[in-house]
Amino acid sequence: MRMTLTILAAIAALSAGASTASAQSNQGAMKGMDHSAMPGMKGAKGDHNMMAMNDYMAAMKKMDQAMMSAKGSTPDATFARKMMAHHQGAIDMAQIQLRHGADADAKKIAQKTIDENTKSKAELEAWLKSHGG
Secondary structure: OHHHHHHHHHHHHHHHHHHHHHHHHHHHHHOOOOOOOOOOOOHHHHHHHHHHHHHHHHHHHHHHHHHHHOOOOOHHHHHHHHHHHHHHHHHHHHHHHHHHOOOHHHHHHHHHHHHHHHHHHHHHHHHHHHOOO
């Protein structure tokens, strides 16, 4: 049984590493590509769209790394820390929408997302503080 668990853990670790390496190599491959022929990517507007996309990708990567590394002394504390990283990711992505977006309704939703996730993150921080986490 112990041998089986060891093998399964090794397979999972190798799979996660391969997935991360593949994603990183794909991101590097896209840096020099010309996306101007893609729909919505022409001229200055395309440059702006690409800047927004790059910002979103960076925010998601930051959130993923923070969630994966978040740990607590109990499952409850781990949950709180991972959710705090998740809420921060939502805040970061909504701020990107406010910087790059043009649609007034989408900007209202982004601001609402910031407000709600800031509140949720503060609740989790308060819970952690009150539970020694």
